[in-house]
């Protein structure tokens with residue numbers, strides 16, 4: 001179980017991105033929605049241990065994610081796909097996945113044991129010897145997912161994993177996420193398709209607060225009609241849906 005307790009975060013002393021987020025994520029897929037600038041990336045980076053919270057804490061089970069003595073275990077147990085995967089284009093796909101695994105504190109022997117499994121699960125076996133600079137955007141994204149899941153972490157955190165992909169690649173990445181990359185998956189998106197097809201728990205971040213924590217049906221109930229129709233009446237609930245920042249893709 002990953003839990004955020006009274007989490008506060010901001011980039012400058014005067015402004016807060018959020019001030020009191022309480023959230024628990026257990027097994028399954030949680031999708032984080034919110035307009036541009038709502039704080040999704042900030043929250044995800046705080047969860048994975050990249051941005052020390054200004055207040056409150058993030059717990060993975062019994063452990064504070066920012067406890068220095070937990071740092072190694074944290075990076076093994078939480079996999080992260082950032083919004084933009086950065087890589088050395090000369091690196092081969094297999095080297096990239098192994099390198100990130102090593103960065104995530106996996107021993108070389110563990111990387112060696114698990115790398116063929118993740119490459120196969122992410123349909124990268126045939127591309128393993130290709131250079132990162134020579135594969136498509138969707139394949140880079142799959143390599144990023146492989147790097148986030150090598151070593152079988154308890155939690156994977158994916159920042160807009162379907163962005164920039166063509167429709168076929170989006171379906172494929174969604175299929176991989178649905179199949180269960182890790183016991184707990186937390187991801188952000190702007191795409192209705194992702195929300196509808198992954199059928200996750202939905203959290204809407206707006207105004208620095210959790211404006212909705214519920215199911216896709218709850219989100220739909222906030223709209224005047226179905227999400228596919230995207231009809232939005234001028235009601236408080238409809239405003240909530242617009243705050244979610246979801247768009248048809």
Ligand SMILES: Nc1ncnc2c1ncn2[C@@H]1O[C@H](COP(=O)(O)OP(=O)(O)OP(=O)(O)O)[C@@H](O)[C@H]1O
Nearest residue numbers: 011012017034035036037038039040041042043190
């Ligand atoms: N490195 C940074 N330094 C200063 N301010 C930042 C930084 N990163 C984000 N912000 C600000 O924090 C707020 C939240 O940004 P964040 O990127 O978390 O939002 P988001 O919901 O992920 O947006 P998007 O949907 O566009 O990716 C925004 O006002 C943004 O300008």
